[in-house]
Amino acid sequence: xxxxxxxxxxxxxxxxxxxxxxxxxxxxxxxxxxxxxxxxxxxxxxxxxxxxxxxxxxxxxxxxxxxxxxxxxxxxxxxxxxxxxxxxxxxxxxxxxxxxxxxxxxxxxxxxxxxxxxxxxxxxxxxxxxxxxxxxxxxxxxxxxxxxxxxxxxxxxxxxxxxxxxxxxxxxxxxxxxxxxxxxxxxxxxxxxxxxxxxxxxxxxxxxxxxxxxxxxxxxxxxxxxxxxxxxxxxxxxxxxxxxxxxxxxxxxx
Amino acid sequence: xxxxxxxxxxxxxxxxxxxxxxxxxxxxxxxxxxxxxxxxxxxxxxxxxxxxxxxxxxxxxxxxxxxxxxxxxxxxxxxxxxxxxxxxxxxxxxxxxxxxxxxxxxxxxxxxxxxxxxxxxxxxxxxxxxxxxxxxxxxxxxxxxxxxxxxxxxxxxxxxxxxxxxxxxxxxxxxxxxxxxxxxxxxxxx
Numbered sequence: 001x002x003x004x005x006x007x008x009x010x011x012x013x014x015x016x017x018x019x020x021x022x023x024x025x026x027x028x029x030x031x032x033x034x035x036x037x038x039x040x041x042x043x044x045x046x047x048x049x050x051x052x053x054x055x056x057x058x059x060x061x062x063x064x065x066x067x068x069x070x071x072x073x074x075x076x077x078x079x080x081x082x083x084x085x086x087x088x089x090x091x092x093x094x095x096x097x098x099x100x101x102x103x104x105x106x107x108x109x110x111x112x113x114x115x116x117x118x119x120x121x122x123x124x125x126x127x128x129x130x131x132x133x134x135x136x137x138x139x140x141x142x143x144x145x146x147x148x149x150x151x152x153x154x155x156x157x158x159x160x161x162x163x164x165x166x167x168x169x170x171x172x173x174x175x176x177x178x179x180x181x182x183x184x185x186x187x188x189x190x191x192x193x194x195x196x197x198x199x200x201x202x203x204x205x206x207x208x209x210x211x212x213x214x215x216x217x218x219x220x221x222x223x224x225x226x227x228x229x230x231x232x233x234x235x236x237x238x239x240x241x242x243x244x245x246x247x248x249x250x251x252x253x254x
Numbered sequence: 255x256x257x258x259x260x261x262x263x264x265x266x267x268x269x270x271x272x273x274x275x276x277x278x279x280x281x282x283x284x285x286x287x288x289x290x291x292x293x294x295x296x297x298x299x300x301x302x303x304x305x306x307x308x309x310x311x312x313x314x315x316x317x318x319x320x321x322x323x324x325x326x327x328x329x330x331x332x333x334x335x336x337x338x339x340x341x342x343x344x345x346x347x348x349x350x351x352x353x354x355x356x357x358x359x360x361x362x363x364x365x366x367x368x369x370x371x372x373x374x375x376x377x378x379x380x381x382x383x384x385x386x387x388x389x390x391x392x393x394x395x396x397x398x399x400x401x402x403x404x405x406x407x408x409x410x411x412x413x414x415x416x417x418x419x420x421x422x423x424x425x426x427x428x429x430x431x432x433x434x435x436x437x438x439x440x441x442x443x444x
Contacts, residue, residue, distance in 0.1 A: 001416075132402075165438055172400035172435045184424075207369030208426060216424040223416045231409035231432040233401060236444060238428050242369050245362045245427040 001226035004029035007080040008225065009072055011063050011116065012090030014041025016188045017139065020214035021087055021221045022046075026054030028222060031080040035061040035072045037090070055080070063090040063116035069123050082131070085225045086124040088117045088160075089139045093190060094152040106152050113156035114163075121167055121178070129174045135225045136171075138164050138180040139217075142240045147247075157182075161236050168234030177233040179224045184240025186212045207242030255279070255418060258318045259295030259336070263380075263407060267295065267336070270411025276418065289325035291332035291418040294318050296357070298338040298350050299380045311353045312360045319364060323373070330372020332418045335361055336410065338382040339397060339433045342440040350382055358429055365427030374426035376417045380410050381433050399434025 008025045012018035014036030026032045026049040034049070036042035039060030046058035057079045062068040076083045092112045094105055117138050128134025143150050144157035161180055168178040185191060185202055191211065194202075203209065220239045223229050238244040257268050257278050268278045271293070278293075296311040319333055340347050341354035357377065364375040381397060399405050413432045416422060429443075437443040 161444065165444070168435050169400060169438055173402055175402050177401070207366050208372075208374075208424065209370045210424065212424040216421070219419075219421045220425065228412035228416060230403070230412075231399070231401070231405045231434050232413065232430065233435045234438040234443075235431055237425070237430065239424050241424050242365045242426040245366055 001028055001222040001228055003085075003222065003226060006030045006084040006225070007033070007076055007082055008085035008087065009033040009035060009076050009083050010087040010089055011035045011061065011072075011120065012037075014038045014045055017183065017186065017214045017217045018087070018089040019045045020218040021089060022056070023049060024215070024218035024222050025085070025225070026052070026056055028226075030085070031055040033057055033059055033072060033076045033079070033083075035059045035090075037062055063088075063119070064111040066119045069119045073123050073127065083124060083127050084133070085135045085137070086120055087137045087139065087221060087225075088120045090116055091139065091141075094150065096149050098151045101151055109152040109156055113153070114159050117160050117163055121163065125167070125171060125176065128176045129171065132175045134176040135229075136167070136176065136178045137221055137224050138178075140164070140180045140182045140236065142182045142184040142238055142244050144182065145244060164236070165234045172233055177224075177229070179229070179232060179235045179237065181217060181220050181224070182236050182238045182240065182244065183217050184212060184238065184243045186214060186217060188214065205243065205247055207245065210241055212239060212241055255291040255293065255332075256289055256318075256322065257293050257295070258314065259293065259297065261295075261297040261300045263297065263299045263336070263410075264295040266407035267293070267411045267414065270408040271415055271418075274411065274415045276415065287325065287327040289322055289331060290327075290420070291334065292318050292322045293334050293336065293414055293418075295336040296353065298340070298354055299336065299382050312356050315357060315360055315364075319368075319375070323371075326373060330374070330423070332422065333364070333373065333375040334414050334417045335375070335377050336414070337377055337379055339379050339431070339437050340382050341379070342437060342442050344382070347382065354379075361429075362427045369426060372423070374417070374423060376422075376425060376427065377429045378410055378413045378417065379429060379431045379433055379437060381405055381436060397433070397436045399436055400438070401434040403434075405432060405434050
């Protein structure tokens, strides 16, 4: 989808879904700030975009700190003149029952998945409202609907959905659109690391019988950032192979 | 792609799709394997005349899907259904609300049924023009985009075009609200 001359900041863009979104935007004509905690990975993705003829800069960024966003937005202004699109993609997973969840994991999950969205959205609003234009996309997860062992992850992603809806209402009159994407099973290193029986069981529960790719999510992110979605705000767009329609929980007693 | 629909909204959406490069045809004159998508527009965005909108729309959808399946290529196809934001509840427009809600449920069911065949089925939601009805003071009678611009038929075409695209294969059973935020603050829109 057309993104010509837009400036996009993508967090967690050194790999996986974030990298796919950065590549997609650049291929569509956007100037992209590739931000990642791992500076080397960010450099690699930005270099790849430049080699392909796109415009991109890399920033090493910790999304759990406001200073990280301040520096990244400053880099975007310095390199490209401002920020038109922010994708809050950086996130972390948590797997395991609540009885084993420790405070450190909980606080870390909240910091990475939720505080980052707060910092990013606040700075983006300050940047976009005066210009009466802009698009914010938060990457949530289908898991916000609830799943086993996902207490912290689902809670933070549910908060991202809720925050997105509130901010969409708050910023609509300024012409700033705020949406989120809720990916389902996506072919990422985490998915690949699962044991085959676990993968088989997950795939059985997929209505499409297929596994999504980071590029599937990037396509949705491209639509939401583009003028084609000028009527869309506050949306939770599920990219999940239909699993959000219904996923059968495990049998009783398990 | 085939367009199944009635009224001026369908015509304007079809025009928007043609501008985006889609070959839109109104009748089933494509051969097997040539059809890539179907837009089903039962005309729910047109001001209602208090008719029996709910009665036939699911049959219309089912029939369109059944006919399309024979003409989709083996890899699958796309079905998009256009409904009204009234599905969230709209005073004095119960027929449009019920028809829209029924279609959403039907779409979700078809998405599960057809998922393994590569056929995606999704909903685009637009705003029904309430016109000058006599429910002005009733909660929910008039809904508007929260964005500082009007929602046009072309915006619906853009969203439909996105869902019809072959790259939208992993999106099925979903409800895409093209209402400028007018669907927010409803428990049915999350």
